[in-house]
Amino acid sequence: MSTSNPPGVEGHLEEVSRGGNSAEWLPYSQVKQYTNTFIFRDHEILLGLKKRGFGTGKYNGFGGKVEPGESSLQAATRELEEEAGIRAALELAGVFFFVSDKEDKAFHIDIYRGENFTGLITETDEMRPQWFSFREAHIQTPEQLPPIPFHQMWETDPYWIPLLVNRQPFAGRADFRTQGGKLLPSKWWFGTVLP
């Protein structure tokens, strides 16, 4: 069964999770395009610890704004090289749309996945790359990698990272509100793409 998408979320989707308050979705007047890229090998995912700017101290994929004249895929490829020093053929894995009560701009984030990268993974001024394991039950790999550090990531990541890891195309939205000086999700909805 398809359910009705939140405003800003497109596609023929089936709900997988929703939560938060029952308030209306926050309004927005402008949409900014971003990218976020995750590299995979075996049961491992490459994350970067953000060292400056928005999301400092959190682990995330590699990405940023889509610049004028650039496609989303070009931006994702450029940001991966700028922030991690590598290149990879990327495919669109999902979309995460979010709005905060701090500004009237909405963020549309195209989420990409890639494998078989070339180049040497390199720490940059912006990101410290690190491999994590997503094996079930957090059984550690022979290289003793830690599991995905959800406690040090955006609060909405646990809703869509499993879909990314399981190769299920997805789209979702979250509204963030400032609570006690912290930006926290107040309402969210995620769905997988139906054929």
Ligand SMILES: CNc1ncnc2c1ncn2[C@@H]1O[C@H](COP(=O)(O)OP(=O)(O)OP(=O)(O)O)[C@@H](O)[C@H]1O
């Ligand atoms: C709130 N929930 C969120 N959940 C998951 N990912 C989120 C996110 N909010 C932002 N992101 C990602 O964080 C990066 C910010 O990038 P950011 O450094 O601001 O962009 P960019 O490199 O273009 O900026 P500058 O060049 O420094 O101006 C970018 O990948 C963007 O997709």
